[in-house]
Amino acid sequence: MTHCVTIAGSDIAFDCADAESVLDAALRAGIELPYSCRKGVCGNCAGRVEAGEVEGLAGASMRNEACLPDQLLFCMCAPRTDLAIAPVSWRRVDPAARKRFQAKVFRNQLVAPDVSVLQLRLPAGQRAKFHAGQYLQVDVGNGTTRCYSMANAPHESDALTLHIRHVPDGAFSARVPGLQQGDLLDIELPFGAVTLDSASARPIVFVAGGTGFAPVKSLIDDMAKRRVVRPITLIWGARRAEGLYLRPAVARWQRQWPDFRFVAALSDGAAEEGDDAFAGRVDAALAAHCPDLAGHEVYACGSPAMVHAVREMAVGRCGLEAAGFHADLFVEGPAMQTTASGAPTPA
Template identity: 60%
Template structure:
């Protein structure tokens, strides 16, 4: 039986099949709400369910705020009234299926490929900083990767691909040659930072979680943002900070800038005048109080959970913690 999902306080509603999640039904109906991983891990799609009955799939307790539910795992068993953090109608035709051509494939670190892909002539990729695309594999499965380039560089996309043991696409990426093609769909994700905000911004990332942070900070640089920005980038050793030269670009262009490399290798941390340890302990080292800040965190689930807990302990309101979680699958 099809159920109706109403957005509380509005006259907006949409249909949801019992087999669909509320988030999937909203996206099908052209209603955009905050989300990222769609696997019950990141917590971005959390919302209050004010009326009705539902059942939940697998969710992360750490990512679920008190009194809220993760809409990516919520399936209705009656009509529902929900109160998402925000919503808007999708721009018609915003999502595109494209065949992209490999323009350049370079090894940025021993285990990271930088793929530069070009769009067909006359096409442009429309996306917001922090969004991602899905690459279609030959057997029809899909893998998600963030666009590392900012939205104004719209004639192509840059992907940062870590070589993961057993990874389907990461096993293919090192062998891609100029002229090879990939079928993709974009954009996905609603993790975005208000470019007009003047709140101090703390970006925390691990490994190739740097990719969406790069897009975001390049966009802020383009907008001539004057807000205070701190970047904490974590890796095992110096080789994991595979685009340090790009960080210098932000140091020159953002007027209130701080960069803290967080490295497990003590000698490398000392050489870069960074933090020896994990990124969550680096957050504690760089900030005494986050009540007035905004945080964007991108990386593996355990890392994001640890950073989320650290930020909460430092007074950050939960609605100002934006997470983009890399879920291997």
């Protein structure tokens, strides 16, 4: 059985099946709500149900700590009746924009003891359309996929760059060190809606943990290409300085924006000379270097625990408005698969 979902205050309506999440149904209909992980972790898709009844998808919780008291996670809500919803934002997208490619490994570089930068080339004459901050899925076989953020900016659309941390026994990451030039990978993109508001001029703080630097690099490179002028702070955390594996990119941004502020947050080790260094975690570095975040935007990219800590610090102690916090969580495990009808389902 299907139910009609409308967006309050608009003429938008789409069908949603009993066992389908509201988010998935919206995406299938070409309506993009804010989202990232699609697993009920990041909280980006939180919004209000104005009318109607919902239940947890497959019994899952419909709330997490990122939800305001009147919000539910649209990625975890399945309809029981017709609904009227009020997402934080929405936009029309072309459902056909998501494409599958067979990409070829062009370069595979070990840039830190546990991080590879993997550069992929698309077939001749083909280009990938995506927004800075979005991610792709790699088919790892057995009907499952893994998600990785694009680290390159959208204007570099004939190639894709991924930053991959080696996870012991990882379904894909464990294979990455052995990938050779010319090896083929089946990928699909784009996914995710952690993108910049191009109309905003508010100061922006990026907080990255480890390879959470990948979507941040895409976002900042895109800002550089478009010559965006706004105050920018980057807090990049790792255990030791070697974990900050792409320092030339930071130096390039500092040349373009003389006021660009970079903070190396190192929990176990010394910073390099010239760093605005902090000994400790990124959430503590945020409080120390950005104690007043009123009127700011914060983009946090990394593990769920890291993003949760940064959210608590930014909103709970530093005065950031909840709507100014944007999260891209790296959640290990299978991604969401897409059925033949185009509706994402749990892998």
